[in-house]
Amino acid sequence: MKEDSFLKNSVLLTASNITTGILGFIFSIYLSKLIGPVGIGLYGLVMPIYNLFICLMTAGIIAAISKVSAIYKVKRQYNNISKTIKSVASFNVIWSIAIGIMVFFLAPYISKYGIHDMRTVNAIRITCPAMVFIALSNILKGYFFGVSKIVVPSFIDILEKAMRIITITLLIIFFKANSITALVTLAYLSLAIGELQSLILLFIYYKNLSKKTPSSADKPERASQLLFNVLIIALPLCINGFLGNLFGTASTLLVPRRLASAGFDASTALGMIGKFTGMALTIVTFPMIVIMSINSLIVPDLSETISRRDYYNASLRIKKVMKIAFLLGLATTVVCNLIPTSLGQMFYSRDDLGAYIKIASLSAPIFFTSSTMFGILNGLNKQSIILRNSLIVSAIEIVCLYIFIGIPGVNIMGYGITLFISSSISLFINLREVQKHIYLNLSKSNIIIFTLLSILIFMILRGLTTNILNNFITIRNIALILITFSIFIILSFFGIEED
Structure with missing residues (x-):
């Protein structure tokens, strides 16, 4: 039940x-x-x-x-x-x-x-x-x-x-x-x-x-006492959220300054930021809705499971959530690299978003999976760990943005590079903390197989859809999105859960 x-x-x-x-x-x-x-x-x-x-x-x-x-x-x-x-x-x-x-x-x-x-x-x-x-x-x-x-x-x-x-x-x-x-x-x-x-x-x-x-x-x-019971849980998360957003705000305000140092005027810099973070990144991160939904529900679910000392089912639940996030990220990467320019045309009537969408989508599998760690660690009552690791990742993010966006040849693309680096580090350090409390025994072979299958799916779909429905961009895009995500939904039923 x-x-x-x-x-x-x-x-x-x-x-x-x-x-x-x-x-x-x-x-x-x-x-x-x-x-x-x-x-x-x-x-x-x-x-x-x-x-x-x-x-x-x-x-x-x-x-x-x-x-x-x-x-x-x-x-x-x-x-x-x-x-x-x-x-x-x-x-x-x-x-x-x-x-x-x-x-x-x-x-x-x-x-x-x-x-x-x-x-x-x-x-x-x-x-x-x-x-x-x-x-x-x-x-x-x-x-x-x-x-x-x-x-x-x-x-x-x-x-x-x-x-x-x-x-x-x-x-x-x-x-x-x-x-x-x-x-x-x-x-x-x-x-x-x-x-x-x-x-x-x-x-x-x-x-x-x-x-x-x-x-x-x-x-x-x-x-x-009731207020205290809530605040003792919320306070570490509040500090984490505030400091994380403080770093995030600093990162956001840093970007136009680094673009200016790379030689772009204020209006051009704002336009680049709007196209990358307000348009391209919005398209790429849309499937994150699923991850956010799961994160909202896994907190009370894991808390109750752990209180019963049912570590086996807790481990299964965590692995299933991570698997869903990883496959969702792979599907997103495939779609965004199949039709990057036409996605920008379909949603924003712009033909200059393709490169932005491509670079942003490369981080999706890692970024989506790392995002599940917040709900998982919170469900394990590890709010202090969330705070510490978030600060580490935020500091790394600021350093990366400062370095990469200030390079004229990289400029706003440095945001995508930073997302990949910060997500990878976040996933590694948070997963290590989860492993200290619950034995997961993640299947490395499944990760490799799913990644290779994604490459194969991308190559097949690109070969099959070249020069097809070029005059009906919206229909082609919707069909490709539905086909790709349907394939990965089917793949989610495969893969041996190792215990």
């Missing part, structure tokens, strides 16, 4: 996240047509600032709430769940509003000395209420994950992403915006409105669910 529940929730959450991912992808395409590469570059420079303070407000809360909710649910201590939600929400309201006010007043300094572009001041200020909304939404999402109520929250996410496209269109018409500054600001205003809508709907569903929750005879724990 537990296996069935995990698989069912994984499929539901993955389907939901794919839908929201497609809508988010459509939004990014629509936005790129509205504001162009330079506008996307500006939008991308503000996003790390937003993510940085979101992490400071709420990183680790979803994982922590889901873990304690799952435990209390098993013990049927429903009063502790509701009291935990109230305690954490009270704390987060005060904490997030304080940070939001600070960011609002520091926005001019962040734009001038951090981003070095004063056109982002209003966009940063608009993100402040969105930060508060998402901080509260994450508490409710953690609860829903913990008690396995994911259908309605998933639908709410889908609705929020769908409405964002409509919202930004109405905002542009209402404000008659035509400058890049105004358009980028309105893009973040549509994000803030979407987060508010999501919070309201999640809260309504939570209240309805609370009315149907059985009452508990046991006396609940003190509010301070």
Whole structure:
């Protein structure tokens, strides 16, 4: 039953996240047509600032709430769940509003000395209420994950992403915006409105669910103790998320400076950043939706399995998750190297993204697999290890970006090289930590066989599809994507699990 529940929730959450991912992808395409590469570059420079303070407000809360909710649910201590939600929400309201006010007043300094572009001041200020909304939404999402109520929250996410496209269109018409500054600001205003809508709907569903929750005879724990139980789990993840995003923000702000030192003017540099990170990388990392879904569910699942000392099934679960991620990455690499230029044409109506898509996709198998380590180590209650290793990888990433992007002949392609190096190191050091606690005995022969099969599939598909449907790019691309991923789905059923 537990296996069935995990698989069912994984499929539901993955389907939901794919839908929201497609809508988010459509939004990014629509936005790129509205504001162009330079506008996307500006939008991308503000996003790390937003993510940085979101992490400071709420990183680790979803994982922590889901873990304690799952435990209390098993013990049927429903009063502790509701009291935990109230305690954490009270704390987060005060904490997030304080940070939001600070960011609002520091926005001019962040734009001038951090981003070095004063056109982002209003966009940063608009993100402040969105930060508060998402901080509260994450508490409710953690609860829903913990008690396995994911259908309605998933639908709410889908609705929020769908409405964002409509919202930004109405905002542009209402404000008659035509400058890049105004358009980028309105893009973040549509994000803030979407987060508010999501919070309201999640809260309504939570209240309805609370009315149907059985009452508990046991006396609940003190509010301070319940808050402590969550914070002791969330704090290391919060520090990890904040420092990781701090390094990520530094990396993002470093890129235009290194491109300038490589001889590119500011406008060209922003355009290159927008094309690589805002377009090419968006295409390559789209399948990461599946990994994110699994990461959300494997935390409470592994926690419960390990608490029963069922290391055998924990090992099997980890290997299956890693296998899915690796094959998903291989499929992505095959597709992105088969039709790189036409992917850029299909999604962004640009024929200059092919080289970017190719270099970014080479990291997909390693990057996707390394991304599963966060959920796995978190499920094993190794938050301090996540923090330490994330800092190591982030430092390496900054050094690599500084070196490679500053080389004129490499320039923005250095981002792809950095992704490959940092993902490889991340996978190695995190996997080593997992192996210290759970014996995995990964099959090296399977890794080699799957890699060679990927090369063979690429060569066969390239030979079969050359000069076919050249006048129907979209149909050809969709057919190739479906065929490639279907082949790798079939391959996922093969490969001996060694124990």
